[in-house]
Amino acid sequence: MKKWNIVAVAAVLALAAVTFGTTYAAEKLKVGFIYTGPIGDLGWSYQHDVGRKAMEKALGDKVESTFLENVPEGPDAERSIEQLARSGHKLIFTTSFGFMDATLKVANKYPNVFFEHATGFKRAKNMSTYAARFYEGRYIQGQIAAKMSKTGVIGYIVSFPIPEVISNINATMLGAQSVNPNMKVKIIWVNSWFDPGKEADAAKALIDQGADMITQHTDSPAATQIAEQRGIHSFGESSDMIKFGPKAQLTADTDYWGGYYTKRAQDVLDGKWKSEDTWGGLDSGMVVMAPYTNMPDDVKKMAMDTQAAIKSGKFHPFKCPITDQDGKTVECKGGDHLDPGQILSMNWYVKGIDDKIPGK
Amino acid sequence: MLDALVQIFSLIFSVNFILTVITASTPLLLAASGELVVERSGVLNLGIEGMMIMGAACGFAGAFMSGSTLIGALCGIVAGAALSAVFAFLTLGLAVNQVAAGLALTILGVGLSGLIGAGFVGEQIVQAPRLYLPILTDLPVIGRILIGEDAFVYFSIALIIAIWLFLYRTRAGLVLRAVGDNHTSAHALGYPVLNIRMLAVLFGGGCAGLGGAFLSLAYTPFFIPGMTAGRGWIALALVVFSSWRPGRLVIGAYLFGAVSILGLALQPLQLGVPQQLMNSLPYLATVIVLVLISRTRGTAGSAAPASLGLVFVPDR
Numbered sequence: 001m002k003k004w005n006i007v008a009v010a011a012v013l014a015l016a017a018v019t020f021g022t023t024y025a026a027e028k029l030k031v032g033f034i035y036t037g038p039i040g041d042l043g044w045s046y047q048h049d050v051g052r053k054a055m056e057k058a059l060g061d062k063v064e065s066t067f068l069e070n071v072p073e074g075p076d077a078e079r080s081i082e083q084l085a086r087s088g089h090k091l092i093f094t095t096s097f098g099f100m101d102a103t104l105k106v107a108n109k110y111p112n113v114f115f116e117h118a119t120g121f122k123r124a125k126n127m128s129t130y131a132a133r134f135y136e137g138r139y140i141q142g143q144i145a146a147k148m149s150k151t152g153v154i155g156y157i158v159s160f161p162i163p164e165v166i167s168n169i170n171a172t173m174l175g176a177q178s179v180n181p182n183m184k185v186k187i188i189w190v191n192s193w194f195d196p197g198k199e200a201d202a203a204k205a206l207i208d209q210g211a212d213m214i215t216q217h218t219d220s221p222a223a224t225q226i227a228e229q230r231g232i233h234s235f236g237e238s239s240d241m242i243k244f245g246p247k248a249q250l251t252a253d254t255d256y257w258g259g260y261y262t263k264r265a266q267d268v269l270d271g272k273w274k275s276e277d278t279w280g281g282l283d284s285g286m287v288v289m290a291p292y293t294n295m296p297d298d299v300k301k302m303a304m305d306t307q308a309a310i311k312s313g314k315f316h317p318f319k320c321p322i323t324d325q326d327g328k329t330v331e332c333k334g335g336d337h338l339d340p341g342q343i344l345s346m347n348w349y350v351k352g353i354d355d356k357i358p359g360k
Numbered sequence: 361m362l363d364a365l366v367q368i369f370s371l372i373f374s375v376n377f378i379l380t381v382i383t384a385s386t387p388l389l390l391a392a393s394g395e396l397v398v399e400r401s402g403v404l405n406l407g408i409e410g411m412m413i414m415g416a417a418c419g420f421a422g423a424f425m426s427g428s429t430l431i432g433a434l435c436g437i438v439a440g441a442a443l444s445a446v447f448a449f450l451t452l453g454l455a456v457n458q459v460a461a462g463l464a465l466t467i468l469g470v471g472l473s474g475l476i477g478a479g480f481v482g483e484q485i486v487q488a489p490r491l492y493l494p495i496l497t498d499l500p501v502i503g504r505i506l507i508g509e510d511a512f513v514y515f516s517i518a519l520i521i522a523i524w525l526f527l528y529r530t531r532a533g534l535v536l537r538a539v540g541d542n543h544t545s546a547h548a549l550g551y552p553v554l555n556i557r558m559l560a561v562l563f564g565g566g567c568a569g570l571g572g573a574f575l576s577l578a579y580t581p582f583f584i585p586g587m588t589a590g591r592g593w594i595a596l597a598l599v600v601f602s603s604w605r606p607g608r609l610v611i612g613a614y615l616f617g618a619v620s621i622l623g624l625a626l627q628p629l630q631l632g633v634p635q636q637l638m639n640s641l642p643y644l645a646t647v648i649v650l651v652l653i654s655r656t657r658g659t660a661g662s663a664a665p666a667s668l669g670l671v672f673v674p675d676r
Contacts, residue, residue, distance in 0.1 A: 040586075042584065186628035194586065221582065
């Protein structure tokens with residue numbers, strides 16, 4: 001596997017840096033990436049790797065990059081991140097929520113290295129955060145699902161109850177309710193970002209319980225494949241999964257990180273890197289909807305209209321007033337919509353979701 | 361309360377639920393069956409996860425290139441057995457520590473499968489065909505379960521029955537158990553301890569490879585690195601759970617499958633059972649069984665091989 005090649009290369013490079021001093025290392029910016037899944041997952045980690053390659057292509061020999069895949073989330077990640085920091089990487093992207101505390105710890109230890117953590121909320125002088133506003137695409141998916149569903153039930157396969165996942169469920173439901181106020185969602189937590197078998201089992205269970213629209217916040221195309229087999233519809237996650245569901249996939253909420261990675265690496269090269277919080281959506285091209293397929297023209301038009309309205313800023317998926325699960329009106333901190341802080345720390349469901357957030 | 365029970369029962373006894381359980385249990389049963397034989401011969405191979413994922417990668421590659429599920433399955437078996445041959449060489453040939461070699465085998469298998477499978481990620485194959493026998497398969501309810509799934513499912517059942525017959529009803533099986541229980545005595549009696557163990561290890565590798573091939577050919581017909589997602593370790597736990605007895609292994613595999621699917625399928629019903637509890641049930645069950653068998657002696661107790669994991673060098 002590439003991982004071992006890369007580890008070997010990284011080890012050799014580290015050795016080379018020690019042996020030959022830092023004269024060579026200073027010329028090229030070394031950029032490191034930590035992925036939670038395999039780059040072949042065709043989902044989340046795959047899209048980050050597409051971004052890494054786009055950065056390498058854009059900046060040519062000004063940069064070189066290293067990635068470590070299948071890095072477990074949690075305290076163990078610290079070793080992997082530190083390994084990159086120690087081997088001369090000056091810019092390190094940690095691409096999963098669960099790397100947050102480990103990244104912060106290593107960032108405090110290596111003040112001269114710049115860190116970028118995806119989808120988290122902790123920052124430091126040398127640690128930025130970045131994320132994509134996936135919920136924008138989810139809202140559109142919710143609308144499409146409500147139009148297309150016959151049973152009125154969306155099946156939702158989810159990994160862990162973190163704010164990003166919760167806000168995406170909420171956005172999907174708000175979108176669905178805007179079309180059909182009686183839409184239901186059934187939710188299964190599989191406690192994993194990547195376990196194709198389990199994702200497939202969850203999809204089967206959801207379909208057996210009446211769902212005819214499958215969406216997911218996990219990384220493999222297994223659920224799309226099941227939807228195809230059972231003759232119902234699904235939405236791809238992170239990357240376009242149309243190959244696995246040519247008749248099933250309606251669209252996919254895909255992430256394009258290449259532009260961001262290129263910009264941040266260029267910032268380091270120019271000495272302009274600053275700690276900041278970037279949150280890109282449909283407008284910045286960080287979130288891209290896969291082609292709208294397998295739906296009638298009027299549904300497609302509705303989706304495109306919503307997409308245009310969100311993109312231009314005319315419409316916000318979390319437009320107030322919003323009522324939570326218990327019927328209380330949510331405080332509106334962002335004027336006529338929820339503010340980013342509220343969305344990034346979301347730990348409550350909107351009205352109409354019949355589920356309990358695990359551990360709450 | 362009654363309402364909830366009715367919901368649970370109608371869920372558990374639905375054909376689709378049972379079929380999902382069967383699919384989820386089959387890879388565990390296949391891999392654990394092989395490991396059971398390996399461990400009964402006195403060898404502890406912790407590399408199941410690595411052999412499984414190799415089977416998944418090579419099985420998919422074989423099926424993709426040939427267009428045949430059968431050839432894919434054979435490729436999976438060969439790949440698993442080939443990787444286990446490395447283990448056999450290290451632990452039997454060079455008398456290396458089995459725990460270390462087994463762990464290394466998992467890491468090697470995960471890496472190598474990613475390399476082999478890299479070119480096949482995102483490719484499509486035809487899912488393993490479902491069996492169909494006229495009349496039998498058409499029977500209401502039980503037909504689909506009895507003979508409506510793919511061949512892997514029924515092969516896994518046939519395999520564990522064959523293993524039981526072999527271990528308890530043949531002379532060769534008796535010898536294998538003797539080797540596992542006391543390799544010094546078996547050696548003194550003139551049995552080729554290392555050769556027997558090597559065959560057992562290869563068999564175990566083939567079974568794990570087949571279990572992996574089931575994942576990429578029938579369960580979710582695609583290949584993605586790491587797609588075994590820890591099933592090899594569950595298979596390992598199952599062998600302990602079964603107290604090294606084939607009958608209990610089948611029960612264990614299906615119990616693991618059923619509880620894990622139940623943990624998923626019960627969630628949308630909102631019955632108030634914490635899903636974390638449901639997800640930990642299979643492991644909780646393993647601990648309870650271990651406690652129970654440690655207190656039981658005789659035929660109901662553990663059949664743990666006495667020489668399990670011990671290095672054997674003939675001249676010593």
